[in-house]
Amino acid sequence: MPWEHKTILLCVLSIYITSLVAGLDKTQEDDQCTELNNTTWAEYRQLGVKLQVLYLLLTRNNMDCAHKFNQESLTRPASYFNVSRPTKVIIHGYRALGSKPSWVKELAQALLRAQDVNVVVVDWVYGASFAYNLVVENYKEVAVQISVLINQLQEHGCKLESFHFIGVSLGAHVAGFVGTLFEGKIGRITGLDPAGPMFKGADIFDRLDPSDAQFVDAIHTDSDYFGISIPVGHVDFFLNGGKDQTGCGRSRFASMYGYVICDHMRALHVYMSALNSSCPLMGIPCSTYEDFLKGQCVDCGVFKGTCPVIGLSENSGIAMSPIPKEQKLFLLTSSTPPFCAHHILLELEVSTLDKSAEVEVTLITENLGTEQRLRLQTDMTVYRTVLAHPAALCEIDSIWMTNTGARFYRQGEIHVKSVCVSEFPSLRHEAPLCVNNIHIKRGVLWSHDFVQVCSFY
Template sequence: MIGKSLVLLFAFAAIASADTRFNFIHYHDGTTTEYSTDTLPQILTHPSFRRTGETVAFHYGAGQNLGSAEVSDIINSYISNERYNLIVIHYFNMEVISTDNAVSLSDVLATTFTRLFDTGYNSGFMNFVGHALGAQILARTSRLIQNRANFRHVIGRLTGLDPASMGPVATIQIGRLTSADAQFVETIHTDGTLNGDHLSFGHVSFFPNGGENQPFCTNTIPTIRANCNTVFSLTMWAESVRATSQIFPSLQCDTWPRYTAGVCNNNHIAHLGRITDNNLRGTYFLRTNNAPPFNRETPFP
């Protein structure tokens, strides 16, 4: 009887220690399974989880939730592409995603994913995909994982979808996404007015339509226009996830004016999106269509 009581006590303590701000939703077979920060390693025993397959862990940005149109687009696009294990970091209250909480959130995420890797999942198969502040939180998470494990666990791929500009104090506290945060780091920059941070560079960085203002984001209110800019990175990524071949051809170039002037027309062509070359390095520019599908067949201005 005492032994059974101790088991129940330990089980209760494990449940009580789980972070109540968010959980992890595993999308599979037309349904979902939810895990807490304590139980995520149990996903390895799920019959639909491919232990030798790539896993996408998606973190949406501040002010978003599962019902946000662009977030739903990302989730549904990955569901339609059955190649990946899909985990979404789900916040019960979207106000929790803030620069004030980013340090503690990344600390808990790093602890949780480290336990997953210690349980037997290869960190090299993990693709962290984060939008806006979510990109900066995952970048810090990835950094903490490799530092705490003395580089025994290093995230395979980190995708920053318009990484957020956080202000000088928060940037010091949280850190800024860099190419050192994973084996391969890519960034897509779609806003350079209020929300986006053009100094958060990956091994390769893409600047659709110059990365400052998207031509179809024309609202005269700066905050609304900036939000339109930044969520376009989600729309582009979702379109690339659904694609069966490489899309969004881009030219390596150092500035948008040089790209638009045709100076870079003889430079290397790369493709933004899910299907890309992990050996890519440098800065790339591209134009998109102004309506779906946004993929434009030519990389030239």
């Protein structure tokens, strides 16, 4: 063989071997455990907003080891992605400090423990950091890039209705625009405290709304600052009114940033807890939080008696069709996981008073007390209020009442015609606990023990 031909053959073999090795290196690189990216202020000043959308994949086969994911991943024999399974898509939001979201893996693993699915994490930290106004200007481009991946997955057999997008803060609106691009055919979108700044007055084309998916649910926990205050889904859960969350008003955070975003991130932590916990986080439909606290909304008639729940239940547990839109749901929570609390309705009827008064009512369960102060007026005799209690109605051991109006112009003795406590929504159809005909003198503690046994059926 002439040396010229040998040289050409060697060159071809060299190129082939090089490409083969590169392909093996690329496969090995894709199979390595990876994490979301970080960016720094120095990088931002040098490069500006850099739109770089990457994807990570977690399944039950690699729960502790996220792999890089793209269309090429589907063609590899060892791909963990299964087109026959539903796919959860997690989209983080604005990253003020350029750091990667630390909660992503925890959320992905909670989803995988609850269901056998593909979990795709969208990493757009480079384009989501530092300058919020510039990030908002570019969030639709992120949605467009995600839609390209969804189209590719469709070509491999995935159905639009099998996708469930879970967007945190600004990520909720990214998910909403993906839904818009697919004309609302995406299966489900869950918004975890969807971002409020620059979105509160936005058109529905520019923000998350019920038309973006076959079912849209949202959890609101910071609607007076970083979250949006209006309904954006079929059902919108406003926890503790959607503003100030229990346990977030204390200076117990490792950083000022953690303190500032506590309310905003509570939606995420409650959602993860709902995935891990057996206690239901159930919302009650009501027009306003004030009406809810006054005990004017105690059932779920608008949903034919079935109260929506936070979590992965199909359509939040709603069985009726069509599903109502933009339904405000309210619920009270505790300050720590699993965040569940029992809604107790306290009803107090007193005889007409000559002067105003103040009564402190305490419900006791195993030395844990829930207190509620009621200000009594001369022109009212019936009072209703809702409070969060750590235990069910049948576990309440006793009720205490004190006439705390110690000043001379307050009522000296209060005649309580009846005091009743009941739990709602009534899951076990328990009768209210009531005590009648009580006289409470100023500064004297009155108490009554309940003798009851819980029966669950």
